[in-house]
Amino acid sequence: MWKKLNKNTRKNAVTYLMLIAAYLIMSVLQKGGHLSNLISGMLVLLCVYAIMAVSLNLTVGVLGELSLGHAGFMCVGAFSSALFTQLTMNTGMNAGLRFFIAILTGIVVAAVFGILIGIPVLRLRGDYLAIVTLAFGEIIKNLCNVLFLGKDSNGIHVSMKDTMSLGMEADGIVIINGPQGITRTPKQATFFIGMLILLISLIIVLNLVHSRTGRAIMAIRDNRIAAESVGINVTKYKLLAFTVSAAIAGAAGALYAHNTSSLMATSAKFGYNMSIMFLVFVVLGGIGNMRGGVIAAVLLTVLPEVLRFADDKRMLIYAVVLILAMLWNWTPAARTFREKHSIRRMLAGRAGRQQKESGEAAATNKKEEM
Amino acid sequence: MRFLASLINGISLGSVYAIIALGYTMVYGIAKMLNFAHGDVIMVGAYAAFVMLNQIGLPVYVAIPVSMVVCTVLGLVIERFAYRPLRKAASPLAVLITAIGVSYLLQNLALLIFGANTRSFSSVVHLKSLRLFDGGIIITGEMIVNAVVCVAIMAGLTLFVNKTKQGQAMRAVSEDKGAAQLMGINANGTIALTFAIGAALAAVAGVLMCSSYPALTPYTGAMPGIKAFVAAVFGGIGSIPGAFIGGILLGVIEVLGKSYISSQLGDAIVFSVLIIVLLVKPTGILGKNIQEKV
Numbered sequence: 001m002w003k004k005l006n007k008n009t010r011k012n013a014v015t016y017l018m019l020i021a022a023y024l025i026m027s028v029l030q031k032g033g034h035l036s037n038l039i040s041g042m043l044v045l046l047c048v049y050a051i052m053a054v055s056l057n058l059t060v061g062v063l064g065e066l067s068l069g070h071a072g073f074m075c076v077g078a079f080s081s082a083l084f085t086q087l088t089m090n091t092g093m094n095a096g097l098r099f100f101i102a103i104l105t106g107i108v109v110a111a112v113f114g115i116l117i118g119i120p121v122l123r124l125r126g127d128y129l130a131i132v133t134l135a136f137g138e139i140i141k142n143l144c145n146v147l148f149l150g151k152d153s154n155g156i157h158v159s160m161k162d163t164m165s166l167g168m169e170a171d172g173i174v175i176i177n178g179p180q181g182i183t184r185t186p187k188q189a190t191f192f193i194g195m196l197i198l199l200i201s202l203i204i205v206l207n208l209v210h211s212r213t214g215r216a217i218m219a220i221r222d223n224r225i226a227a228e229s230v231g232i233n234v235t236k237y238k239l240l241a242f243t244v245s246a247a248i249a250g251a252a253g254a255l256y257a258h259n260t261s262s263l264m265a266t267s268a269k270f271g272y273n274m275s276i277m278f279l280v281f282v283v284l285g286g287i288g289n290m291r292g293g294v295i296a297a298v299l300l301t302v303l304p305e306v307l308r309f310a311d312d313k314r315m316l317i318y319a320v321v322l323i324l325a326m327l328w329n330w331t332p333a334a335r336t337f338r339e340k341h342s343i344r345r346m347l348a349g350r351a352g353r354q355q356k357e358s359g360e361a362a363a364t365n366k367k368e369e370m
Numbered sequence: 371m372r373f374l375a376s377l378i379n380g381i382s383l384g385s386v387y388a389i390i391a392l393g394y395t396m397v398y399g400i401a402k403m404l405n406f407a408h409g410d411v412i413m414v415g416a417y418a419a420f421v422m423l424n425q426i427g428l429p430v431y432v433a434i435p436v437s438m439v440v441c442t443v444l445g446l447v448i449e450r451f452a453y454r455p456l457r458k459a460a461s462p463l464a465v466l467i468t469a470i471g472v473s474y475l476l477q478n479l480a481l482l483i484f485g486a487n488t489r490s491f492s493s494v495v496h497l498k499s500l501r502l503f504d505g506g507i508i509i510t511g512e513m514i515v516n517a518v519v520c521v522a523i524m525a526g527l528t529l530f531v532n533k534t535k536q537g538q539a540m541r542a543v544s545e546d547k548g549a550a551q552l553m554g555i556n557a558n559g560t561i562a563l564t565f566a567i568g569a570a571l572a573a574v575a576g577v578l579m580c581s582s583y584p585a586l587t588p589y590t591g592a593m594p595g596i597k598a599f600v601a602a603v604f605g606g607i608g609s610i611p612g613a614f615i616g617g618i619l620l621g622v623i624e625v626l627g628k629s630y631i632s633s634q635l636g637d638a639i640v641f642s643v644l645i646i647v648l649l650v651k652p653t654g655i656l657g658k659n660i661q662e663k664v
Contacts, residue, residue, distance in 0.1 A: 064461070146634050316482065317472060317476075326464055333455065
C-alpha cells in the first residue's frame, strides 16, 4: 500500500510521522523525568522556532521572495493574542476556549498585516520585498515599544506617550506598558499545543505546495513572465502565499506570547536579528525543504544550549555557516563538483555512469527535492 | 528657529547617509545586488580609524587614507570570495542571503576583536563651530565638513562615471554585461573596481559619522547602512544624483520627525517613508523605468 501512494504523499507522511514520533518520545521522556530542566523549558520555544521556519520557508523557498521581517509578523501575533487574553482575563471565559481564540486572534491580525504589507510590495520586483519587510519589522518593534494600553470601567484607553496620559480611573489596569510590554500572561502554551500548531501549519503548507495553487506560486517563482503569459494572476498568488506565511508566523507569535511571563518587543526577541536567525534555519535546512527547516531550527536551537557555546560566538558561527551553505549549495562550480562526486552516484557505480546524461538533466532542475 | 536648527542637523545627517548611499547605489547599479554588508564595512572603516587615531596616535591625514585602504581591500575580498562565485547562481536570493551572512560575519568578528563596549571616537574635525542668531543655531565643524565632503564626492563620482574610460566601462557593464564583455571590457574587473570605490567611500562615511555621533560599537554600521539603502531607493537606485538627493532628504525627514513627532519613532518614520515612496513611485525620485526583456 505504501508503494502505491504518490511520492509526495509518502514524503509528507514521513514528515508528519517524524513529528508525531518526536512528540511521543519527548513526552515519554518528560513523564519519566529523563529530561533536564533546560530541555523541558525549551520544548515550546523549539515549536515556535520550527513554526517560524515553516512560515519563512513558504516565503523564501516556495514564493521565492526574501522576507527579513518575519519576526515582525511574530511580534504582531504575539502582542495581539496576549492582548486578547488580558482583556478577557476576568470575564469568566473558559481558559481553553480563551487560549484558542487568542491564537486565532494572533493568526488573523498577522494575516491582515501580511495583506497590508503585501499589496504594495508584491507588485514590485527585485529586492524590494526584503527591504520593506525589514522596514516593517522595525516599525512594528518601534510602535510596540511606545504603545500604552489600559482598561478600566470606561473601556479601553490607548496612548503613545506614557501610562499617565492614559487618563484611567483608579481601578484601571495597564495592559501594554510601553517598553515593558505585556506582563503576567498566563503560561498556557504546552508542548502538545505547540506540536499541534506545528503539525497543522506543516499540513497546510505541504498541501498548499502540492496543490494547483502551489504549482502556480512556484511557476511565478521560477519564471514570472512565463507564468503571467499562461494566465496566472501573479499578484493574487503571491499575496496568497505571503499572507499564509504571515498567518503562520502569527500563530507562532501567539504561542510565544503564552509561553513567556513578560512579553517585550526588544531587538533580541523580535528584531532584525531574529528574522535573520529564522533565515539561517531555512537556508541550512535547504531552501524550500520544510522538513529540513524544522530539523535545522531544532538543532540550531538545542546544540548551542546543550554544548554551552559561548553565546557571543554563536552568531559568528551562524554567519560562517550561512555563507558556506550558500556557496556550497548555489555556486555553479560547487554544484558540478557535487554532481561529479555524489555518493549516490558512486554507489550506483556503472549503471549510474550510463545514466549520467539523464541524471544531469534532472539535477539541473534544482528544485526537484521539493 | 527650532525648524532651522533641525533642518541643518538633518542636512548634516543626510550628508552621511548620502555618502553611504552613493556606495550602495553604485554597487547596485553595476552588480544588481543589494550589498547588505555595506553598512558593516562602514563600521570596519570607523574601527580602523579609531585604532590608528586613538590607540596608535597617528595623524588624521595618515589614518583616513589607511582606513580607506583597509576597507577597499575588505570590499575586494568580500566581492571575490563571497559574491563572485554566486554571480551566476540560478536564484537572485543566493547572493542576497550571502551578503546578509557577510554582514553578520563582520559584526561578530568586530565583537570578538573589540568587544561590545561602546568606544568614544574623537572627532577628526577641528573647526570652530559657527554660532548664528546669538547661539540660537549652532553649526559645528563636523556638519560643514559632512556637507562639503558629500558634495565633493558626489561631484567627483559623477565626473568619474561620465568622463573617464573606466566610468564608461562601468556604465556599459551596468547596461548590458554580455555586450560589454564582447566589446573587450573586463566585466569582473569593473565590478571589482566598483566594490573598491564603494568600500573606500564607506570608510570616509564611517569616519565622518563617528566624528559627528561619537559612539562606536560593532553594530554602529548596520542601521545607517539600511537607512542609506532606503535613501538610495528613495532617490532612485542606480542613480548617483538620486542617492545624493535621497540621502539629504532622508536625513532631514528623520531629524524633523524626531523633533516634531516622536523621538522614539525616528526609525519608524524613516521606514514608513520608504514604504510610501515604493507605493507612489517605485523607481524613486530620479530612477529610470527599466523595460523588462523576455
